[in-house]
Amino acid sequence: MSHIVLEARDVRYRYPRGREAICGISFHFRRGEKIALVGPNGAGKSTLLQMFNGMIRPDSGMMLFDNVPMQYDTASLRRIRRKVGFVLQNPDRQIIAPTVYQDVAFGPTNLGYSEAEVREAVATALRHVGLVGFERRPPHQLSGGEKKRVAIAGVLAMDPDVLVFDEPTSGLDPSGSEDLMELLDELNHDGKTIVISTHDVELAYPWADRAILLADGQIIKEDVPDVAFGNTLFVRMAHLSVPTLLELSAELAKRGFTIPERKPRSVLDMVHIIEQHHARGSCCHPEPGTITVCNVDGITAGTIPAWVQARPGIVAGAMGTRAKQCAAQEQIALEFTYGVIDKCILRALRGQDSLILTTGSMVSRVAVRVETYCKESGNTISVASLDFSDQSPVPGDEHGGQHGTL
Ligand code: ADP
Numbered sequence: 001m002s003h004i005v006l007e008a009r010d011v012r013y014r015y016p017r018g019r020e021a022i023c024g025i026s027f028h029f030r031r032g033e034k035i036a037l038v039g040p041n042g043a044g045k046s047t048l049l050q051m052f053n054g055m056i057r058p059d060s061g062m063m064l065f066d067n068v069p070m071q072y073d074t075a076s077l078r079r080i081r082r083k084v085g086f087v088l089q090n091p092d093r094q095i096i097a098p099t100v101y102q103d104v105a106f107g108p109t110n111l112g113y114s115e116a117e118v119r120e121a122v123a124t125a126l127r128h129v130g131l132v133g134f135e136r137r138p139p140h141q142l143s144g145g146e147k148k149r150v151a152i153a154g155v156l157a158m159d160p161d162v163l164v165f166d167e168p169t170s171g172l173d174p175s176g177s178e179d180l181m182e183l184l185d186e187l188n189h190d191g192k193t194i195v196i197s198t199h200d201v202e203l204a205y206p207w208a209d210r211a212i213l214l215a216d217g218q219i220i221k222e223d224v225p226d227v228a229f230g231n232t233l234f235v236r237m238a239h240l241s242v243p244t245l246l247e248l249s250a251e252l253a254k255r256g257f258t259i260p261e262r263k264p265r266s267v268l269d270m271v272h273i274i275e276q277h278h279a280r281g282s283c284c285h286p287e288p289g290t291i292t293v294c295n296v297d298g299i300t301a302g303t304i305p306a307w308v309q310a311r312p313g314i315v316a317g318a319m320g321t322r323a324k325q326c327a328a329q330e331q332i333a334l335e336f337t338y339g340v341i342d343k344c345i346l347r348a349l350r351g352q353d354s355l356i357l358t359t360g361s362m363v364s365r366v367a368v369r370v371e372t373y374c375k376e377s378g379n380t381i382s383v384a385s386l387d388f389s390d391q392s393p394v395p396g397d398e399h400g401g402q403h404g405t406l
Helices: 045-051 074-083 100-110 115-129 144-156 174-189 201-207 232-237 244-254 267-279 303-309 321-329 340-349 362-377
Strands: 004-014 020-030 034-038 060-065 084-087 162-166 193-198 210-215 218-223 290-295 315-318 334-336 354-358 382-386
Touching (some): 004 045, 004 193, 020 045, 020 193, 034 045, 034 174, 034 201, 045 162, 045 193, 074 084, 084 144, 100 144, 115 144, 115 321, 144 174, 162 174, 174 193, 174 321, 201 244, 210 232, 267 340, 267 362, 290 362, 303 354, 315 340, 321 354, 340 362, 354 362
Parallel strands (some): 034 193, 084 162, 162 193, 290 354, 290 382, 315 334
Antiparallel strands (some): 210 218
16 A cells, blocks of 8 residues: 555635535545546535645644645745645646746745756756747747646646646647646656546546545545446536446446446447457457557657658557657657557557557556556557667567567
């Protein structure tokens, strides 16, 4: 069991001249978890989130960070705000400086970093959110999605353990929302605990490790998403709706399909259930395609396009901000920019090849996901490594993977 990073013990809060917004809530979050607080407008999500870094002090009960009760003096609040970064729903309320650099530098400067440390922190944060080159831009001239990324970079520059996002995708278009959710996955993959609030069940269900359904200032249910959202009574009490994938799997179960204990969280899971039902052991499956993974770090310009051109019919996807930027620079058309691994597995199951561009530790994530899927489904899909920088193999590349060559 991993370490508890944030805990609430029976917290309550009433706004001055308002009604009780948080009515006795307890929970704990473990380090590295992805948590979704899900509830309708007015449920108390924002109020609760603001307790996580001391912006709101509960009237009774207590909040703990790293098992230590939060204190509300200035020095303690400074410490907690460094550890728990908060990204507001509206980036215009978070961004205060006239340039992107100055805005992202604000936190580390306030923390007393040296000039060189501030430069390093800003550069790292901007790289993470894909805004290298935006340093001198005035934030008010940026798009909604870019502003959101500036706000996130400002928080990341203080290297917090926990990142809290109030309605992270509000105001973003569908593709901006997908990019943002992928950024949250990337940050989580790098070890951050991520908490989001949302009323969007379709967003929360496949993303979260744990969902907390909230209504009228109380927790209705807290569990893994398929359990939390799987009970229509809880969902109705929280004024929410059942995620489409769960609704569909319930319908298929009624029609005699075998639904695994771990309910489908993706189109890939759903396809697996349907295929198992219709074609268990039958002959109509093509030979699976190969998924090739390319670490774009340190890649020489032109190598990937040449590799792709030599393989007609292959499609590419990119995971992570740096990989997407590399694809743009190299003018590689991306078929997949979100849920990339599952989409490439689906392609492989149709007998078609794909290329995944990514970076660093995300490379091994591809092999692990494919391996897990193959173990669960009994399929065999090859993962090949295309690492032009050091030709090192993909960890877990046991499915007949090979090194790509030009
Ligand atoms: P959510 O984020 O789930 O939409 P909120 O935390 O914003 O919910 O609000 C919870 C309750 O607290 C609502 O009844 C809301 O009207 C009330 N509330 C929120 N902010 C204030 C405020 N500044 N003053 C008085 N009441 C407030």
